[in-house]
Amino acid sequence: QSVLTQPPSVSAAPGQKVTISCSGSSSNIGNNYVSWYQQLPGTAPKLLIYDNNKRPSGIPDRFSGSKSGTSATLGITGLQTGDEADYYCGTWDSSLSASFGGGTKLTVL
Amino acid sequence: QVQLQESGPGLVKPSQTLSLTCTVSGGSISSGDYYWSWIRQPPGKGLEWIGYIYYSGSTYYNPSLKSRVTISVDTSKNQFSLKLSSVTAADTAVYYCARVRGAFDIWGQGTMVTVSS
Numbered sequence: 001q002s003v004l005t006q007p008p009s010v011s012a013a014p015g016q017k018v019t020i021s022c023s024g025s026s027s028n029i030g031n032n033y034v035s036w037y038q039q040l041p042g043t044a045p046k047l048l049i050y051d052n053n054k055r056p057s058g059i060p061d062r063f064s065g066s067k068s069g070t071s072a073t074l075g076i077t078g079l080q081t082g083d084e085a086d087y088y089c090g091t092w093d094s095s096l097s098a099s100f101g102g103g104t105k106l107t108v109l
Numbered sequence: 110q111v112q113l114q115e116s117g118p119g120l121v122k123p124s125q126t127l128s129l130t131c132t133v134s135g136g137s138i139s140s141g142d143y144y145w146s147w148i149r150q151p152p153g154k155g156l157e158w159i160g161y162i163y164y165s166g167s168t169y170y171n172p173s174l175k176s177r178v179t180i181s182v183d184t185s186k187n188q189f190s191l192k193l194s195s196v197t198a199a200d201t202a203v204y205y206c207a208r209v210r211g212a213f214d215i216w217g218q219g220t221m222v223t224v225s226s
Contacts, residue, residue: 002155035212037156044205044219045156050212088156090213096169098146098158098213 003028004089004101011107012079020074020104022089028099032092034072036065039086039103048087049074076106084108111136113206113217121200121224127193131206131217132186139164139184144209147180147191149202150219157202161209162189196224 005023012018022034036049047056049065052072064075072089089101117129131145138145146161160170162180170178179192193200201224207213 033211037213044216045213046216047212047214050214056214090156095172097171098161098209100148100156100158103155 002102003093003099004091006087006089006101006104008102009105009107011109013109014079014081016079017075017077018079018106019076020087020089020106022072022074022101024070024072024091024099026070028070028091028093029067029072030070031094034065034067035090036063036072036074037088037090037100038083039088041085045088079108081108111208111215113208113215115204115206115217115220117204117220117222119221119223121196121222122226123197123224124195127191127196127200127222127224129191129204129206129220129222130188131190132188133208134187138182138187138189142210145182145189146207146209146213148205148207148213148216149200150205151199151202159191159193159204198224200224 033051037045038048039045048063052067053065062077066073086103088103112134114132121127144161147159160180162168162182177194182189203219203221205219206217208215
């Protein structure tokens with residue numbers, strides 16, 4: 001049972017926009033930065049968003065992040081078939097422990 | 110370009126100790142700018158943080174695994190290691206090492222460890 005709650009799956013058509021939510025509490029998301037990871041089938045996770053809304057070098061601006069209170073959201077615009085993957089949110093808590101969401105499977109129809 | 114590579118046995122017997130090493134290349138583990146972490150992913154399931162270490166040897170562990178986990182660092186070899194004792198089938202997973210500074214920004218490719226007799 002993950003401390004952070006994500007929808008198990010989301011889907012949208014190519015070219016459309018999708019959002020993935022991540023819900024936590026005041027002890028984790030509410031007082032810490034959120035990061036997002038993309039895991040393509042059979043590969044290691046890759047950092048997409050850090051510090052709630054920053055993109056590492058090389059990550060296209062189709063990917064965006066936001067945080068409000070104890071929830072965070074990953075947005076993906078201009079969906080491509082190559083975006084089909086599992087997406088995970090992550091954060092920290094007051095005891096310096098890391099937590100990940102349960103993951104969301106994105107299907108591009 | 111910093112790269113991380115996990116290594117260790119792919120098969121461990123129940124009740125024994127799982128031992129893995131992560132070798133860091135392209136950068137120094139002693140730079141002090143990062144923590145170094147282990148994460149695992151059981152087949153078909155999500156990510157579980159195991160713990161992390163600073164180059165000085167300071168460690169932080171997942172409370173649910175703390176009694177069985179030891180993470181150590183060897184700065185001379187630019188490596189850090191994971192030991193997980195008293196393993197069961199529930200510890201079967203892909204084990205990843207990763208670099209941490211707020212977020213887990215660089216990951217190893219992962220290594221599958223199966224616990225079976």
